[in-house]
Amino acid sequence: xxxxxxRSTVIDAPIERVWAVxxxxxxxxxxxTVVDESRIEGGERSxxxxxxxxxxxxxxHRIREQLLTLDDREFKSTYCIVEATVPLQRYVxxxxxxxxTDGNRTFWHxxxxxxxxxxxxxxxxxxxxTGVYEAGFENLRRHLAQGADLLPRSAQPMPTALPxxxxxxxxxxxxxxxxxxxxxxxxxxxxxGEVRIRQRAIGVNYFDVYLRKGWIPGMLPLPxxxxxxxxxxxxxxxxxxxxxxxxxxxxxxxxxPGAYASVRCVPAEWAVRLPPQVxxxxxxxxxxxxxxxxxxxxxxxxxxxxxxxxxHAAAGGVGLLVAAWARRLGATVIGTTSSExxxxxxxxxxxxxxxxxxxxxxxxxVQRLCGGADVIVDGLGDAAxxxxxxxxxxxxxxxxxxxxxxxxxxxxxxxLVQKSATFSRPVIFAYLSSPAQRLDRTQxxxxxxxxxxxxxxxxxxxxxxxxxxxxxxxxxxxxVGPLILVA
Ligand SMILES: NC(=O)c1ccc[n+]([C@@H]2O[C@H](COP(=O)([O-])OP(=O)(O)OC[C@H]3O[C@@H](n4cnc5c(N)ncnc54)[C@H](OP(=O)(O)O)[C@@H]3O)[C@@H](O)[C@H]2O)c1
Numbered sequence: 246x247x248x249x250x251x252r253s254t255v256i257d258a259p260i261e262r263v264w265a266v267x268x269x270x271x272x273x274x275x276x277x278t279v280v281d282e283s284r285i286e287g288g289e290r291s292x293x294x295x296x297x298x299x300x301x302x303x304x305x306h307r308i309r310e311q312l313l314t315l316d317d318r319e320f321k322s323t324y325c326i327v328e329a330t331v332p333l334q335r336y337v338x339x340x341x342x343x344x345x346t347d348g349n350r351t352f353w354h355x356x357x358x359x360x361x362x363x364x365x366x367x368x369x370x371x372x373x374x375t376g377v378y379e380a381g382f383e384n385l386r387r388h389l390a391q392g393a394d395l396l397p398r399s400a401q402p403m404p405t406a407l408p409x410x411x412x413x414x415x416x417x418x419x420x421x422x423x424x425x426x427x428x429x430x431x432x433x434x435x436x437x438g439e440v441r442i443r444q445r446a447i448g449v450n451y452f453d454v455y456l457r458k459g460w461i462p463g464m465l466p467l468p469x470x471x472x473x474x475x476x477x478x479x480x481x482x483x484x485x486x487x488x489x490x491x492x493x494x495x496x497x498x499x500x501x502p503g504a505y506a507s508v509r510c511v512p513a514e515w516a517v518r519l520p521p522q523v524x525x526x527x528x529x530x531x532x533x534x535x536x537x538x539x540x541x542x543x544x545x546x547x548x549x550x551x552x553x554x555x556x557h558a559a560a561g562g563v564g565l566l567v568a569a570w571a572r573r574l575g576a577t578v579i580g581t582t583s584s585e586x587x588x589x590x591x592x593x594x595x596x597x598x599x600x601x602x603x604x605x606x607x608x609x610x611v612q613r614l615c616g617g618a619d620v621i622v623d624g625l626g627d628a629a630x631x632x633x634x635x636x637x638x639x640x641x642x643x644x645x646x647x648x649x650x651x652x653x654x655x656x657x658x659x660x661l662v663q664k665s666a667t668f669s670r671p672v673i674f675a676y677l678s679s680p681a682q683r684l685d686r687t688q689x690x691x692x693x694x695x696x697x698x699x700x701x702x703x704x705x706x707x708x709x710x711x712x713x714x715x716x717x718x719x720x721x722x723x724x725v726g727p728l729i730l731v732a
Pocket of ligand 1: 450451533558559560561562564581623624671672719722
């Protein structure tokens with residue numbers, strides 16, 4: 246099926262001036278930031294119908310395009326791709342300008358149709374729409390505002406990317422959910438090694454609550470924007486970035502907050518390209534939590550057939566993923582939740598037993614059910630400390646993952662020695678120290694989704710402007726599964 250992309254904008258310049266740039270089929274390397282170099286083949290003029298331009302993109306791709314029509318009275322041109330290293334097939338595009346009636350402004354309409362290999366429809370549509378057309382509008386606007394089109398070609402500056410308007414959630418004080426306030430902002434051009442991403446979905450993690458409350462002030466100086474992960478489309482890339490290009494659909498997680506925004510620059514090495522079957526919402530909901538589950542089960546818990554796993558907040562974002570995956574690995578999964586309704590969901594996602602408790606008393610029941618836990622996955626912290634020690638089996642491993650109830654008191658090694666137990670306090674980012682490790686874990690996560698080891702949980706969605714509501718919900722203990730912000 247043919248894909249269609251249509252974009253339009255208004256440029257603050259007279260139509261003759263805009264057309265003078267666009268009718269030159271060889272002008273793109275002067276104003277479009279994705280184009281590295283462009284030349285017309287065979288020494289033909291760049292407004293000669295039938296001429297072929299050959300250009301290289303900054304990411305290394307090469308494209309040859311042929312001018313099919315050029316109409317100076319209608320301000321319209323049509324061109325097609327004759328050969329490309331990008332898999333755009335039967336690509337035909339039309340550029341049309343019209344004068345805006347209220348003054349010296351120009352309406353610019355850009356549309357195309359093309360075919361793609363199966364499964365790449367969305368990725369390539371996003372690439373054309375965002376990386377080529379929307380970025381092109383911004384770039385030409387800047388080119389004209391600088392008067393660069395009035396200079397001789399040899400004197401025209403190389404195009405540089407502009408800041409992009411965005412929306413983000415900011416806090417100016419530590420405190421409750423109301424500390425998060427949405428505002429307009431600008432995302433700067435990507436620096437060396439960075440990609441700028443138009444974020445469609447942003448993961449909400451309990452860690453964001455700790456930051457908002459000011460429990461780790463060194464990580465979120467004020468004013469600050471929380472958020473450790475998001476998914477969306479690359480707008481442009483900074484110097485030195487290879488392997489990602491404008492239009493690529495990506496998700497990322499990283500150890501520096503700032504994800505609660507509609508556009509953000511991040512190091513390219515944080516990002517992973519998304520396969521077609523994983524949409525932006527799913528990626529933002531599952532990436533950080535899923536990689537955490539992978540770290541817990543594979544690296545720390547070494548969970549396998551017969552492992553007795555005690556999992557707190559079993560119906561939470563991390564909890565549902567750990568429950569399902571551990572069950573698939575053959576573990577006996579005992580969850581805790583604060584309500585029967587959550588217990589039902591936890592059972593649907595793999596828990597064989599669920600202990601419903603609001604006051605963190607579970608150790609006797611764990612001992613009765615299975616004789617003690619080999620592994621405890623504990624995001625509760627302070628309120629569950631004593632009970633965790635009591636619930637451990639001999640040689641058990643208590644993984645202290647987080648502290649939703651407050652900071653954990655120091656654990657006395659002599660209490661551990663009584664059961665020859667071990668204790669760990671991992672942070673997922675330390676387990677993603679190389680791009681290869683990140684890719685490896687991510688591929689395992691998508692494979693687990695594809696083969697049914699993980700059931701995609703229901704996602705609770707909030708707008709970016711309602712980030713405070715999402716936090717209030719997470720802290721209320723009423724949320725089930727992952728929460729995301731939609732930008
Ligand atoms: N170390 C790491 O790298 C890492 C990575 C990801 C997540 N984490 C940690 O993993 C845990 C789960 O994270 P998540 O984002 O998936 O959150 P979540 O589990 O969806 O939400 C937190 C859950 O904690 C339980 N809880 C118990 N007492 C609570 C209290 N007093 N206030 C609020 N919640 C309470 C609630 O479940 P019930 O009502 O059913 O008890 C609540 O739903 C968090 O501790 C987080 O910090 C750590």
